Amino acid sequence: MFGFQYYTPTKVVFGRGAEARTAELIREFGGSKVLIHYGGGSVIRSGLLKRVTDLLEENGISYLTLGGAVPNPRLKLVYEGIELCKREGVDFLLAVGGGSAIDSAKAIGYGVTNEGDVWDFYDYRRKAKACLPLGVIVTIAATGSEMSDSSVITREEGLVKRGYSSDYGRPKFAIMDPELTMTLPDYQTACGCTDILMHTLERYFTNGGNMEMTDALAEGLLRTVIKNALILKADPMNYDARAEVMWAGSLSHNGLTGCGNDGGDWMTHKLEHELGGLFDVAHGAGLAALWGSWARYVYQNCLPRFRRFAVNVMDVPVEGTDEEIALKGIRALEDFFRRMNMPTNLRELGITATEEDLRTMAHKCAVGVGGAKGSARVLNEEDMLAIYRASR
Numbered sequence: 456m457f458g459f460q461y462y463t464p465t466k467v468v469f470g471r472g473a474e475a476r477t478a479e480l481i482r483e484f485g486g487s488k489v490l491i492h493y494g495g496g497s498v499i500r501s502g503l504l505k506r507v508t509d510l511l512e513e514n515g516i517s518y519l520t521l522g523g524a525v526p527n528p529r530l531k532l533v534y535e536g537i538e539l540c541k542r543e544g545v546d547f548l549l550a551v552g553g554g555s556a557i558d559s560a561k562a563i564g565y566g567v568t569n570e571g572d573v574w575d576f577y578d579y580r581r582k583a584k585a586c587l588p589l590g591v592i593v594t595i596a597a598t599g600s601e602m603s604d605s606s607v608i609t610r611e612e613g614l615v616k617r618g619y620s621s622d623y624g625r626p627k628f629a630i631m632d633p634e635l636t637m638t639l640p641d642y643q644t645a646c647g648c649t650d651i652l653m654h655t656l657e658r659y660f661t662n663g664g665n666m667e668m669t670d671a672l673a674e675g676l677l678r679t680v681i682k683n684a685l686i687l688k689a690d691p692m693n694y695d696a697r698a699e700v701m702w703a704g705s706l707s708h709n710g711l712t713g714c715g716n717d718g719g720d721w722m723t724h725k726l727e728h729e730l731g732g733l734f735d736v737a738h739g740a741g742l743a744a745l746w747g748s749w750a751r752y753v754y755q756n757c758l759p760r761f762r763r764f765a766v767n768v769m770d771v772p773v774e775g776t777d778e779e780i781a782l783k784g785i786r787a788l789e790d791f792f793r794r795m796n797m798p799t800n801l802r803e804l805g806i807t808a809t810e811e812d813l814r815t816m817a818h819k820c821a822v823g824v825g826g827a828k829g830s831a832r833v834l835n836e837e838d839m840l841a842i843y844r845a846s847r
């Protein structure tokens with residue numbers, strides 16, 4: 456077991472109608488002029504944005520709105536948001552939406568409070584020294600950005616998708632009303648469940664230290680998400696299943712399931728970010744399309760963990776060699792993805808990638824991780840290319 460730092464300063468307000476407390480929470484964290492940042496319009500169609508702006512007006516909190524954060528949010532809108540906040544003297548950000556709106560808001564927050572080009576942080580050139588205070592109303596259970604320290608932005612030039620992590624970016628509060636996720640298309644619900652699983656799996660498949668307590672939390676989380684994702688597939692309006700998945704989404708990426716290990720593997724995410732940058736796919740679907748190829752490439756280097764996953768999470772019977780059990784576990788998770796209508800390769804994801812595309816992604820990925828990365832198995836550019844090839 457390794458030592459760790461666990462820091463989750465986000466105040467969580469969870470349950471039906473929780474968004475009614477938005478104004479009170481903004482005040483509690485010192486906001487007086489708010490930029491409400493959202494995505495492509497689902498919050499307008501659902502009426503949520505109107506409810507929130509009405510609340511702010513009733514409570515005398517002035518606000519501006521900036522929509523348009525797309526999935527795989529873009530740098531151009533971040534620059535626009537920064538200019539707007541500076542011009543109007545905004546002192547608080549409220550993201551209403553999914554990971555894309557939240558991440559875009561975090562980037563705006565860094566840009567307003569730090570000198571120079573905000574992309575420097577995503578390009579690993581320097582570190583942010585502050586961020587505007589940020590509150591969140593979550594509308595999709597997926598990224599866990601509502602409690603995480605990360606923000607992932609795509610720069611249009613060169614289609615470079617990069618993440619930046621800093622405790623300054625952790626939201627002050629997160630409002631989580633499971634009912635708000637009931638308007639999601641089934642595909643997005645499934646993408647979200649995949650991402651949630653993957654945030655714990657990335658931390659679980661490691662060769663660097665483990666902790667019994669953390670493993671128990673991780674395995675419980677994985678089993679809960681798989682079970683409730685299947686319930687939601689049959690019954691999307693099931694409140695309790697929505698709630699289970701939503702809370703799992705936050706716990707999966709707030710650091711809890713990584714305590715005591717080496718920080719995790721993260722290569723499925725790194726490989727997916729290149730896919731998202733180049734082909735603009737939904738993050739969860741991209742992860743599902745790559746995971747099996749990654750897992751088969753690395754499982755022998757992390758066999759005890761893959762065996763344990765198969766038995767404790769996927770209910771694979773303890774019969775045969777460790778390798779056989781591990782492979783059955785990998786297959787079982789892929790079967791789950793198929794049941795959720797998630798892709799298990801690039802073709803099913805709807806992508807026809809040329810050899811040159813694969814090489815480009817492998818190269819960008821290797822550059823992005825500084826050469827090589829991974830804990831289940833350390834991967835270099837050649838390994839990355841082999842995994843992309845296997846995933847076609």
Ligand code: NZQ
Pocket residue numbers: 493494495496497498524525526527528552553554555556558594595596597598599600603604605606607635636637638639640643647650708724731738739
């Ligand atoms: O844009 P709108 O109109 O709101 O529609 C969104 C979008 O089309 C829609 N949606 C969201 N809530 C809805 C809804 N539609 C109907 N009803 C609702 N209640 O769903 C679509 C996806 O939304 P998005 O915010 O893009 O999804 P997600 O939360 O999965 O975020 C994905 C982004 O987050 C990054 C991903 O790479 C990707 O760019 N990630 C961020 C992380 C973090 N900050 O910690 C970690 C992750 O690993 C991930 O990389």
Ligand code: ZN
Pocket residue numbers: 598650653654724738
């Ligand atoms: Zn993710």
